[in-house]
Amino acid sequence: MSIRDLASRLRAKAGQLPPGPVPLATLAEAHGGAWQASLLVLLAAPCLLPIPGVGSVLSVGLAVLGLLLCSAHRQDLPPRLGRLHLPHEGASRSLALLARFYDFIYRLTRPRMTTLAGPSTRWWLGPMTLLMAVLIFLPIPFGNVLPAVSLMLAGVALAAKDGLLMLVSLGVGAGALATSGLLLALGWQACMALVGLAA
Template sequence: MNIRDLASRLRDTAGQLPPGPVPLAALAEAHGGAWQASLLVLLAAPCLLPIPGVGSVLSIGLALLGLTLWWRAPHADLPARLGRLSLPSEGASRGLALMARFYDLVHGLTRPRLTALAGPSSRWWLGPMTLVMALLIFLPIPFGNLLPAMSLMLAGVALAARDGLLMLASLTMGAGALASSAALLMLGWQACLALLGLAA
């Protein structure tokens, strides 16, 4: 399934949800195996906003998703216990429609290429990378959420589109986020030492 077909499928499902609670298993099925990709995008996108506390809360969800990606290959089925949870129909419909619009916007930038980098084997680097990016988002680093969140959003799109080139871009951005955050932490540590008169 290409990303445009995925957007169409999500839009159709959003308009056909019955009233009442909707099991997460049904929402995952609507994604045709791309539920992890959409969840990466949904959890990472709000971290781009300069709203205090949002990154700290969502980083926990991202860390759990990172563990899931590590334990279960991308495009695997939703775990049965999680699938039995449910969301209100209205919220589920809005979420599906939002993801459909997002995939419509980005579909022109993606296509299946270097698919091995965005397939099941990507669990070995995507899981650890998601955990590291979640940690960077959690840390109170000024403007430190931007690059990690963008890296995870790129990874989500790469998974959904089976676009290995986009996955490489995500990994590169993640490496840049780690390097810049480490540099900022080092500068902050040196500034604290200087204020305390402990600098060499």
């Protein structure tokens, strides 16, 4: 299924959801196997916004997703998570927003180097997601941006089977790790300097 087909599928499903609260399992099924890719996008995108606390909360969800990706044999949403519900309006809106996002992004992607964006990526995408979740959780000024962009690109790469985009995601993730490490080192030196002055 191409990313454009996925957008059409999500748009159709948004108008076909049953009334009342919608189980997460129903939303995962609507993606036709691409739920992990969409969840990466949905959880990472709000972390780009300068809203206090958003990164700390969503990083927990990203860490859980990272653990799921680390499981080589798990393709389906765990039953316990699948039984959780979202309000009907929120679920429908999420599917419609994802459809519009995929409609916008499909022109920039295409299936290529598919080995890098297929099932074999799970062994390193899981640890990468966990690491980016930790960086998002840490109280580093503007430290959410690069990790969130990296995970969004990874989600799009999975949905589009675009290995080149996955490589870009890895590059952005490496940049996020280097930048965060540098900022932490500078912050530590500043703290040590202040302690020295106080003494």
